[in-house]
Amino acid sequence: MISYLAGTIDQDFKHKFERLIFRTTRNTCQVFMEDLEYREGSDLAKSAEIDENGNMVTKSFFVIMYVGGMQDVIKNKLNLCCRSYNANKFIIPTSHQSFAQKIKNLDSQIKEQKIIISATKMTIKKTLSQFLTPHYPVNTFHLTVLTNTIRKEIAPNSRN
Numbered sequence: 001m002i003s004y005l006a007g008t009i010d011q012d013f014k015h016k017f018e019r020l021i022f023r024t025t026r027n028t029c030q031v032f033m034e035d036l037e038y039r040e041g042s043d044l045a046k047s048a049e050i051d052e053n054g055n056m057v058t059k060s061f062f063v064i065m066y067v068g069g070m071q072d073v074i075k076n077k078l079n080l081c082c083r084s085y086n087a088n089k090f091i092i093p094t095s096h097q098s099f100a101q102k103i104k105n106l107d108s109q110i111k112e113q114k115i116i117i118s119a120t121k122m123t124i125k126k127t128l129s130q131f132l133t134p135h136y137p138v139n140t141f142h143l144t145v146l147t148n149t150i151r152k153e154i155a156p157n158s159r160n
Contacts, residue, residue: 003068005078007089008059017085024077029066128154
């Protein structure tokens with residue numbers, strides 16, 4: 001049975017990763033690699049990782065085809081290779097139904113994350129707004145500094 005392993009890896013390690021796969025599996029796998037395009041303004045460019053120098057970390061996409069056996073020896077070796085180069089692995093669904101289900105699950109996860117983010121923003125604004133309303137008459141320098149700081153947190157684009 002032919003099995004697949006897909007994922008992403010840093011472009012800097014692309015050739016070393018291919019060589020490692022070749023050596024550890026004794027050329028029993030077929031590796032397909034392609035660089036991801038980071039066009040300015042695209043979702044991929046917006047979500048790209050930034051290294052410690054402030055540069056964008058570019059990634060390559062890979063698909064490895066191999067013959068899976070009962071023992072999954074090759075699969076275990078491939079997983080070790082991916083772990084050693086810190087590759088992100090993705091599960092490729094085997095049927096159209098499981099592929100559609102995977103897309104449906106990912107869409108629901110994205111919706112849930114958006115709801116959580118908006119609820120968190122609203123809770124933070126509500127909590128910070130409560131600090132702005134004085135509960136008792138205190139007129140100190142620290143309260144003024146705290147109030148200005150909270151206003152900047154609520155509306156970061158406004159100048160106070």
